[in-house]
Amino acid sequence: MFDVLIIGGGVSGCCIARELSKRTWKVGLLEAEPDICEGTSKANSGIAHAGFDAKPGTLMAKLNVRGNALLEELAPKLDIPLKRNGxxxxxxxxxxxxxxxxxxxxxxxxxxxxxxxxxxxxxxxxxxxxxxxxxxxxxxxDSGIVCPFGLTIAMAENAAENGVEFFRGYRVTGVEQGDNGIYRVSCDNGLVLETKVVINAAGVYSDRIHNMLPEKEGHMTMEIxxxxxxxxxxxxxxxxxxxxxxxxxxxxxxxxxxxxxxxxxxxxxxxxxxxxxxxxxxxxxxxxxxxxxxxxxxxxxxxxxxxxxxxxxxxxxAHHADHDFIIEESAGYPGFIDVAGIESPGLTSAPAIGEYVAELVQEILPAALKENFKEVRKGIVTLEGKTLEEKKTIVSENPAYANIICRCESISEGEILAAIHRPVGATTLDGVKRRVRAGMGRCQGGFCSPKVVEILARELGIPVEEVRKSGEASVIIYGGVK
Amino acid sequence: MKEKRELTCIGCPMGCQITVVLKDGLVTDVSGNTCKIGDTYAREEVTNPRRTVTSILKVVDGELPVVSVKTGETVPKDRIFAVMEEINSISVEAPVSIGQVLIENVADTGVSVVATREIKKV
Amino acid sequence: MIRKSLVIIGGGPAGMAAALGAVENGLAPDEILILERDKRLGGILNQCIHNGFGLHTFKEELTGPEYAARYEAQIKAKKISYKLGTMVMSIRDGEEKEIIAMNGQEGILEIYAKAVILAMGCRERPRGALNIPGYRPAGIFSAGTAQYYVNMEGKLPGKEVVILGSGDIGLIMAHRMTLEGAKVKAVAELMPYSGGLKRNIVQCLQDFDIPLLLSHTVVDIHGKERVEGVTIAKVDEKSAPIPGTEKYYSCDTLLLSCGLIPENELSLGCGITLSPVTGGPVVNESLETNIPGVFACGNVLHVHDLVDFVSGEAKEAGERSAEYVRNLSAPEAEEGIPVLAENGVRYTVPATIRTQHMKESQTIRFRVGKEYRGVKVCVYLDNTLLRSIPKRTMAPGEMEKVVLLKKDLADRNVKSIRITVEE
Incomplete structure (x- = not known):
């Protein structure tokens, strides 16, 4: 039995997960895709918006400004690539x-x-x-630029380090509330999890999750x-x-x-x-x-x-007709919290969304702060931007860093191995790409993707034919030709 | 019966445009080529087209899972897939040396399949 | 720290031939170091298992690996040193050239050299630069990546294939994938002519009845996770798709073979001037870049069709670099005479010629911008016609050359050399 289950491993879900991991709740996160950061969070402008655009008085305006300030505070703690370029x-x-x-x-x-x-x-x-x-x-x-993958992944890793359980590749097919108020969340692979609180952070699919609970007073059908x-x-x-x-x-x-x-x-x-x-x-x-x-x-x-x-x-x-963030506990289903309509400035607001949702959960299910919460997360060590002496140290400590795999972005085997073996590590070609940028350069993976596929297969102990770009059907290569 | 055939020479990358004149199935004139290779190619191409087949062959315990191979000489064009079938049906053990004959008389063409790369044993 | 007279970046056909050229011209083999990022010498030839290499150099038809092996044998016989699995991170010009490289065994290497030869080769143009709309599923490969999978790993990247671009690698892969059991449905080419060699069109497409769709392009990619099909449309003279000509091809793989780009990150990093046409360094008659003592050859200089010509050019770069090392204290040479590419000629290599450094004969390589039939290539010294060479056909896909003799320029105060195509 979980205290809280988050549906959706985008930037909202991951920020919420990290925020919830500060308290003693037992938290799980379900993501339909094989990796986190697969939806809107991976394809956006990557801007830390200052907050002049949102309509005053809206939740959007409030969380934007707060989120931007939180990003500033969290970037050094969580190694999130952020630059205040104005x-x-x-x-x-x-x-x-x-x-x-x-x-x-x-x-x-x-x-x-x-x-x-x-x-x-x-x-x-x-x-x-x-x-x-x-x-x-x-x-x-106060406007800035931020790496959307870097932000989402940092949050997820830190959440996982603090005890959040990640279920990737689990597509939610049903949410129902029992007479005892406990929710049963079922997934397409047969898994059924029980939880006291459900957080619907499913991005463009958040209407589907919302509408899995029968319509009633206080819980009207939603459209995203x-x-x-x-x-x-x-x-x-x-x-x-x-x-x-x-x-x-x-x-x-x-x-x-x-x-x-x-x-x-x-x-x-x-x-x-x-x-x-x-x-x-x-x-x-x-x-x-x-x-x-x-x-x-x-x-x-x-x-x-x-x-x-x-x-x-x-x-x-994930546009909602009201053009505001809808972050609230359903009046019809206590313990079911929607985090919907999260469109721009959703990325900027995400840390504040996490904070806001955590406050809602605290009202529903009060819990104490953890004593051993790890608030610092170190990103993957990279050679980029290091001095020659620093590079020498990195390479001598880990020779895999001397083996450059992605030539365009100068990404070594060392970085790729780290991407795979960290908490909530990469299991797909796109997962590696989002964590360490291998394949993100000007040749777009022409040279390195066969090598990354090989490393993934070796490290995950699977045949290369089973390595995927992202989803189950995204086969990269078929079997041997002989 | 007189017949005129236009060909692109594959003898070398120049790709000369060659005109071959045939009378009753026999070549009576070749023009447009700039060297002897073109003449030979054109005559053969209209009577008995042949190709070199290059492919890969499975290797056991090698530094690479496959070794590149070629037919030592050209084979009749219509035998290409028969040659491929035989190449696909076998595997060799590393080490393999460059020029090593891996299949003799492939698909009854009288031609051998040879390795074009050295493969070390691992 | 390592000190050498000559460091060659890249151990492919260009790098190996350059090293041999330098030795032939008097540089001691132990004064040379080749840095190769792959696990073996030979570069891209290792995956080019088709034949057609070596007719000029060895007077016989070899496959890529065989051609590479011949050069590798010479490198080993001459005891020229090389490091494999070694990636060069930066080159810096100074009193000596400083090269920072690294590999798994030795870590980071600081190498100093009197001369450097750039021989890094080229890479394929990615999808982004082609601006193909549609989804971004698995199953879109550059032709070279597919070639690596099939020829080096023995793995099939797809079963039903459409190829965009009729560059040589695309044509060769149509052939290779067909032989290995895939069905190649079509090769679409944006231009009204193929960018590949004629022999490849015959051997790779016509032999297997694979249609070559000239003046066509892929306008949509279908399939959310893996490619499920592509839409191909005819294009007008401005390369814009013509509405109503769209045709759907079901396939699981799209191979892109849309041109090669010299790989010049390192060159840019050390301040070398690149040609906007070739994407490679601008060089003089000695194949030397704007930085004295830094030479370039092979596909990093300009993309070649034939490895034989790469070897020839690289050998010369090697010889010239040996001369440079020998004459380091010699005074600066005069300004070069510009070689101007005009009227249909897109570029020339070299771009300038310093007569005092000119050999008895100087090859000028170039490409034309479109297909020509029954024309002449004319060489002018300023406005005086020096030579006119009749050409039956010329195409952008095939590199051309003219030869200039030292005596052509002797006793004349030439301000420019112009290469043109004329009717």
């Missing part, structure tokens, strides 16, 4: 300037610090590569609409185009196209916004990418050539 919201027409002012005022109400309205000239001085058409800009010094955003990621050669995250004045469909450096030094443009019927419709489209390139070229004077795009991808926002 953001600029660009305005291209004189008529738009009042809207910038509005945004500024909204930020002030939301409690955002370090905001400043700039003239076009001032903005260009700060960020010379932006368009000469810029008439004015809002500068947000997947809204697709497409992105293009450029080679690191283009990574220096801008220093700040460059937004455009928001439109009806969100924050518009952004141009940003990533925390790992690439250049990212995106996202589009398109409502899609399916919850896993993450295909990119020619029209989407073309639109993106066009929109982004409005922000910056010279967008790098498209041949420097190393990959394009799409993610789905």
């Amino acid at each position: 953001a600029l919201v660009l305005c291209f027409e004189e008529e738009g300037l009042p809207k910038l002012q509005e945004l500024y005022d909204r930020g002030v109400i939301n409690g955002v610090k370090n905001l400043k309205l700039l003239s076009g000239k001032e903005a260009r001085e700060l960020e010379p590569s932006i368009s000469p058409e810029v008439k004015g800009a809002l500068y947000a010094g 609409h997947p809204r697709k955003g497409e992105y293009c990621l450029y080679d690191k050669q283009a990574g220096n185009l801008v220093q700040h995250t460059i937004f455009q004045l928001p439109g009806a469909y969100g924050k518009g196209t952004l141009v940003t450096p990533t925390v790992h030094g690439n250049l990212l443009i995106g996202p589009t916004a398109e409502d899609v019927p399916e919850k896993n419709a993450v295909a990119t489209t020619r029209a989407g990418v073309d639109k993106l390139l066009l929109n982004a070229s409005r922000s910056v004077d010279k967008l790098p050539p498209t041949k420097q795009v190393i990959t394009s991808f799409a993610g789905l926002r």
Whole structure:
């Protein structure tokens, strides 16, 4: 019997898991995919939003600002790649300037610090590569860039170190409440777990989980609409185009196209916004990418050539019609907590979502703080950014670090082995990629994927044919040819 | 009966465009080639096309699970898959040396299959 | 710390031939060090098990591993030192060149050299650069990755295959996958001509009735976890897909063979100027980059079609590097004469020629931008026509060359050498 079961191993679920692991609850996390960070959390802008965008008074506004502050505090403790690069919201027409002012005022109400309205000239001085058409800009010094995988995985690892049990590859097929108030959560592989509290953090699928409990007074049917955003990621050669995250004045469909450096030094443009019927419709489209390139070229004077795009991808926002986070205990089902409608700024807000949910659980099922909670988590040791002397020490202590597997990102066997053998370790090619970036460089795994597959097979003790890219059907290679 | 055939020479990477004229199944003229290889290739290609087959063959206890191989000479084009079938049916034990004959008279073509790589025993 | 006269980065065909060239030109074998990141010498030739190599160099037709083995034997016979499994992390120019490398046995190595030859080869263009929309399932491989799986590991990456791009590796893989039991449904090529050698179109596609769809591209990839199919459409002259021409091909694998890019991270890191056309360093007649004493050859310089030409070019880089080491104290040479690629010629290697360093004859290699029939390649010294070479056919997929003689330039104050294609 669990005290709390979290459904969903995205950034929300993992942040909640880490927060809950501070107290004496017995906590489990169920993730449908073979790894955590497989849904919206893996395909987003990777921005630590300052918080001027959300409507004042909403939960979204509150958790955004709080989440951003928490990120700052947690990044050094949990080794989360975070950089405060600041953001600029660009305005291209004189008529738009009042809207910038509005945004500024909204930020002030939301409690955002370090905001400043700039003239076009001032903005260009700060960020010379932006368009000469810029008439004015809002500068947000508290905006940052964060690695979405790094954040999610750090939270999961720390949660696991503090006793949270992770069940990956367990798709929830049913939630029911017994007469004693205890919930029974069943999975597609036959596993049934009992728990006092259920947390529904299933992202775009959170309506399905919510609706598994029969509708009644206080528990109405929920609908989450997947809204697709497409992105293009450029080679690191283009990574220096801008220093700040460059937004455009928001439109009806969100924050518009952004141009940003990533925390790992690439250049990212995106996202589009398109409502899609399916919850896993993450295909990119020619029209989407073309639109993106066009929109982004409005922000910056010279967008790098498209041949420097190393990959394009799409993610789905878990959009709810209210456009606010829905984080509450169901009035109809005590102990069932929805964490739904978590779209942008969900990544930024996630640490605050964790905190907020933990408070809700504490009200339902009060528990004491653990004495031995480990609040520090060290990330995987990497060679990147180290001095020659430091590299020598790392390599002499662990010769596997001298065996470079991913040439583009200079990722060694040492890092890959760590990715596999850590708590909540990688079991798939994508899992390794998200933890240590092998295959994330300009050749996109051309050279290293066969080698990573080989290492995974060896370390997991399975034939190479059984190694997957991510899901069960994502076969990489078939059997031998002979 | 006179027949004209256009071919791309595969004798070397130049890929000369060769015209072969046949009369009653016999070659009467070859043109467009720039060397002797082209002439030979064209004559053979229209009467008895042949190819070198390169593939891999399973190795036991080797540093690699397979060894690359080739047919020592060309084999008739229509025998390629018969050759492959025989290559697929056997395995050899490491070590293998480069040039080592691994199959003699493969698929009754009179041609051997030889290793094109050294494989050390592990 | 290691000190050598010459460090060669890469132990593939270029690196090995460069080392031999340097020895032939008087450098002691123990003054040379080859650094190879793989477990064996030979580079990409190890996985190119098809034949067609060596006709120029050895006057016989060899497979890739056989060609590599011949060079490896010479390296061993000459006792040229090399380190395997060794990755170079950085090169820095200075009084000496500093190379930081590492391997599992020795850890991090600090190596100092008088001269460096870049011979790192090239890599395949990834999907992102091709901007193919659709899902991102398993089953999308670069042709080279598929080649590694099949030829080195004996594993089949797919059973029903569509190939995008008719570069040589794509064509060769159509052949190899067919022989190993896969069904290759089509090869789609964006351009109206193939980027591969003609012989490969015959031997790899026509022999097995595999359709080559020129002026076609993949416009959608289907399948959420593993590839389930692709949509291929015809494209117009501007390479834009033509609506209404889409056709669905069911397949479990998409191989990408859409060109190769010289691998120049290390070169960029040490300040070497690259050509925007080739992606490789800009070099002079000695195959020397803008950093004196750093030479480049093979596919890291510009992508070749034939390993024989790589070997030839690399041998020359080796010879030139030996000269450089010998004449280190010699005064700076004069500015080079620019070699200009004009009217259909996309680039030339070398890009400049210093007459005082010119040999009796100088090969200038180049590629053209489109297919030509019945044209001439003209060499001009400034505006004076020096030579006109008739060409029956030329194609972007096949590297061309012209030869310039030292006496052509003697006693003339030439400001530029122009290579053009003319009707």
